[in-house]
Amino acid sequence: MSPNVQKSAARTLPAAGILALAAALPFMAMAQKPVPANLTADLPAGPLQAKATTACLECHEARIILQQRLSKTAWTKEVDKMTKWGAVVDPADRDAIIDYLSSNFSPDKPAYDAQRTSPDKSGSGKSK
Amino acid sequence: MNSRRDFLKHISGAALVASAAPSILTWALPQGQSVPVPGEDGMILRSFRFVDLEAPVEYFNTWLTPVPHFFVRNHMHEPSELGAGDWRVTVGGEVEKPLTLSLAELSKIESHSVVNTLECAGNGRSLHRPQVPGIQWGKGAVGTARFSGPRLRDVLQRAGVKSTGNHVMFRGLDEVPGKVPPFIRSIPMEKALDADTLLATHMNGFPLTKHHGFPARALVPGWIGAASCKWLTEIKVLDAEFVGNFMSTGYRLPNQPVKPGDAVKPEDTHPVTALNVKSVIAGPSDGASLKTGKVAVHGAAWAGEADIAKVEVSTDGGATWSPAKLGHDQAQYAWRLWSYEWKPAKVGDYTLLSRATDSLGRTQPATAVWNPSGYLYNAVDQVKIHVS
Numbered sequence: 001m002s003p004n005v006q007k008s009a010a011r012t013l014p015a016a017g018i019l020a021l022a023a024a025l026p027f028m029a030m031a032q033k034p035v036p037a038n039l040t041a042d043l044p045a046g047p048l049q050a051k052a053t054t055a056c057l058e059c060h061e062a063r064i065i066l067q068q069r070l071s072k073t074a075w076t077k078e079v080d081k082m083t084k085w086g087a088v089v090d091p092a093d094r095d096a097i098i099d100y101l102s103s104n105f106s107p108d109k110p111a112y113d114a115q116r117t118s119p120d121k122s123g124s125g126k127s128k
Numbered sequence: 129m130n131s132r133r134d135f136l137k138h139i140s141g142a143a144l145v146a147s148a149a150p151s152i153l154t155w156a157l158p159q160g161q162s163v164p165v166p167g168e169d170g171m172i173l174r175s176f177r178f179v180d181l182e183a184p185v186e187y188f189n190t191w192l193t194p195v196p197h198f199f200v201r202n203h204m205h206e207p208s209e210l211g212a213g214d215w216r217v218t219v220g221g222e223v224e225k226p227l228t229l230s231l232a233e234l235s236k237i238e239s240h241s242v243v244n245t246l247e248c249a250g251n252g253r254s255l256h257r258p259q260v261p262g263i264q265w266g267k268g269a270v271g272t273a274r275f276s277g278p279r280l281r282d283v284l285q286r287a288g289v290k291s292t293g294n295h296v297m298f299r300g301l302d303e304v305p306g307k308v309p310p311f312i313r314s315i316p317m318e319k320a321l322d323a324d325t326l327l328a329t330h331m332n333g334f335p336l337t338k339h340h341g342f343p344a345r346a347l348v349p350g351w352i353g354a355a356s357c358k359w360l361t362e363i364k365v366l367d368a369e370f371v372g373n374f375m376s377t378g379y380r381l382p383n384q385p386v387k388p389g390d391a392v393k394p395e396d397t398h399p400v401t402a403l404n405v406k407s408v409i410a411g412p413s414d415g416a417s418l419k420t421g422k423v424a425v426h427g428a429a430w431a432g433e434a435d436i437a438k439v440e441v442s443t444d445g446g447a448t449w450s451p452a453k454l455g456h457d458q459a460q461y462a463w464r465l466w467s468y469e470w471k472p473a474k475v476g477d478y479t480l481l482s483r484a485t486d487s488l489g490r491t492q493p494a495t496a497v498w499n500p501s502g503y504l505y506n507a508v509d510q511v512k513i514h515v516s
Contacts, residue, residue, distance in 0.1 A: 011406050034285045038164060038174050039164075039176050039177070040177055054322035058305065058306065059305035059306050059308065060175065060177060060305070061175055061176055061177040063173070063174065063176065064174075064263070067174065067254075067263075067264040068259075068261055068264065069259045069264075070259060070260075070261055071245060071258070073389075074260070074261055078261055084307070085306050085308045085309070086305070086306025086309050087306065088307065090285075097411070105470060107258065107259055111254075112264065114172045114173055114174060114182075115161065115162060115163055115172075115173045116162050116163070116170050116171065116172060116173060116184075117162060117163050117164065117165040117168045117171045117173055117181060118162040118163060118164040118167070118170075118171055119169055120166075120167060120168060120169035120170075120196045121164070
C-alpha cells in the first residue's frame with residue numbers, strides 16, 4: 001500500500017459524506033456484508049482537485065478520467081460536453097479545470113495501469 | 129491506522145449499498161490491490177462507478193466465455209430496483225396493438241438460442257493514435273456467449289407492426305445521472321425482424337446477471353454491443369431512426385476517413401452497425417519470456433455478420449505468414465478460436481502477428497482506420513516475446 005495514496009485518501013474524504021454515511025452504518029451493516037475498502041479512485045492532488053471532484057465525480061468515478069490521455073483541445077470539448085450534461089462547473093473555473101485535466105492527463109503521460117477485479121470464488125454463472 | 133482501515137472497510141460496505149445513487153464520496157485505491165466486484169473474476173477494471181470491465185486477452189481460450197470473464201460495458205448506473213416479478217417490457221409506437229409483457233409472459237414465447245460474439249464498438253480504443261476520449265479499452269471488450277430468449281420478431285408480430293414502422297427503438301432501465309441523455313438507440317426493421325435477433329433472458333444457460341442486463345436485453349447478433357440494449361423496459365416501433373445523443377451523435381462513423389482535428393458534419397456520418405474483421409492473440413502474452421521448444425500461438429477471430437475465412441500468423445514481424453488452424457466450434461455470429469504451432473529456430477526477440485480474413489474478403493489492416501470516437505479498432509494484432 002503506497003503511503004502517498006494513504007495520505008491522499010485522508011485528505012480528500014469529504015467530511016459531510018463521512019458523517020452522513022457513518023450515521024447510516026449500523027443499519028447498512030446488517031443489510032450488507034462488509035467488503036474490503038477502496039472501490040473507487042481519487043483525482044490527483046492540486047488546487048483544482050476539490051472543484052474537479054465536485055464537477056466530475058458526482059456522476060462517475062475518477063478512473064474514467066485517470067485513464068484518458070488527451071490534448072487540451074480534446075479536454076476542452078469534454079469539459080464543455082459534461083457541463084452541458086449537468087456537471088457543476090462555475091464558469092470562472094472552467095479554464096482552470098481544463099488546465100488541471102490537460103496537464104495531469106496529457107498524451108505524453110505514461111499509460112494508465114488499470115487494476116483487476118478480485119478472483120471470483122463462487123464460480124457462479126460459469127459455463128463449460 | 130487500524131481503526132481507519134476498519135472504518136474504510138465499513139464505509140465501502142455502505143457505499144456498495146448506495147452505489148446506485150450518485151455520491152461524491154471517494155477514497156484512494158492502492159495500486160495493485162484487486163477490487164471485489166461480485167460475480168466478476170480477475171477482470172481489468174476500467175471503471176467501478178459505473179461498471180466497465182474488460183477481459184484480459186489470456187481469457188480468450190474457450191469458445192464460450194464464462195460469464196465472470198465476459199466484458200461489461202455500462203454507460204450509466206445499473207438499475208437500483210429490479211425485480212423479476214415487477215419487471216415489464218412495453219411494445220408500442222407504430223403497432224396495431226401495444227403490449228405489456230411480464231417476464232413470465234416472455235418466457236412462454238418460444239425460446240431461440242444464438243451463439244454471438246459481442247464486442248463493444250470502442251474495443252481497442254486505447255490503441256488508436258492520436259488517442260481519443262472514451263473508455264480506454266485494450267483488446268478485451270469482447271466475449272462470446274450463447275444467448276437465449278424469444279425472437280424479437282415474434283414479440284413484434286404479436287403487437288402487429290404498422291406499414292409505417294421502419295426502425296425499432298430500445299430503452300433500458302439504466303439510471304441517468306445529471307442531465308446526461310438517456311441511453312436509447314434503434315435498429316432498422318430488417319435487422320429487428322431477423323430470426324436471430326432476440327430478447328435474451330439467458331446467457332450460457334443461466335438467467336442474465338445484472339451486469340449483463342437482467343432480466344432481458346436485446347441481442348442484435350453481429351452488431352456492436354451498444355445495439356443490444358440491457359435491462360430492457362421499452363420497445364418502440366418508429367417510422368425513422370431514433371433521434372438522440374447515442375444514435376445521432378454517438379456511435380457514428382464518418383462516411384469517409386478523416387484526419388484528427390477535421391470537423392465532421394453529422395450528415396457525413398452513419399451509425400456503426402456490424403462488427404468488422406478482427407483477430408486477437410491470446411497467447412503467448414505480450415512481453416512473455418519463453419524457453420525454446422514448441423510454442424502454441426493462439427487466439428480468437430471474428431467478423432460480425434460474416435464468417436472467418438482464415439487466420440494467418442507471422443513470427444517474423446510480418447515478413448512471412450503461415451495459416452493458423454481454426455477451431456472446430458463455429459456459429460454464424462461467433463468467433464473462431466485459432467492456433468498455430470511454432471518452433472522458434474533460435475533464441476532472441478520475436479514479434480508475433482495475427483491477421484484474419486473474412487468471407488467478405490475483408491482483411492485486418494496494418495493500421496486501423498482512425499476516427500474521432502475510436503470505434504472498430506481492428507489492426508493486425510501483435511505481441512512481442514523473448515525466447516531464451
